[in-house]
Amino acid sequence: MAARPVLCLVTDRRASCRPLVEAVAAAVRAGVDWVQLREKDLEGGALLELALAVAAAARGASADVRVLVNRRLDVVLAAGLDGVHLGFDAVEPGAARRRPRERPGHDAGGRRPDSRRRGRAG
Numbered sequence: 001m002a003a004r005p006v007l008c009l010v011t012d013r014r015a016s017c018r019p020l021v022e023a024v025a026a027a028v029r030a031g032v033d034w035v036q037l038r039e040k041d042l043e044g045g046a047l048l049e050l051a052l053a054v055a056a057a058a059r060g061a062s063a064d065v066r067v068l069v070n071r072r073l074d075v076v077l078a079a080g081l082d083g084v085h086l087g088f089d090a091v092e093p094g095a096a097r098r099r100p101r102e103r104p105g106h107d108a109g110g111r112r113p114d115s116r117r118r119g120r121a122g
Helices: 020-029 044-061 073-079 093-098
Strands: 008-010 034-037 066-070 083-085
Touching: 008 020, 020 034, 020 044, 034 044, 044 066, 044 073, 066 073, 073 083
Parallel strands: 008 034, 034 066, 066 083
Antiparallel strands: none
């Protein structure tokens, strides 16, 4: 018998009828396996904050859910998430695989994700 296909929710908080964290929790309770955070307009600290809230809501609804973020490996590492969706203009897949898990709250360069824009270490 074939395995059940993976069901992935790709987020867009501006299109959601209710707060994103609530919508994610409801979707995971309904059977979503993966949550892919795709919030193109958020940078650094704001994206990290949302990723942490979404992950907490998703994992509160199911311990088996996987949480991914688009393009931001630093946010994935800082938040302790399950994966990153790489675009064609993102870090090379081999380089992403070689990146060790960094200390929580910091990217691979030792900076907080929101500190790169300000040009200072966190």
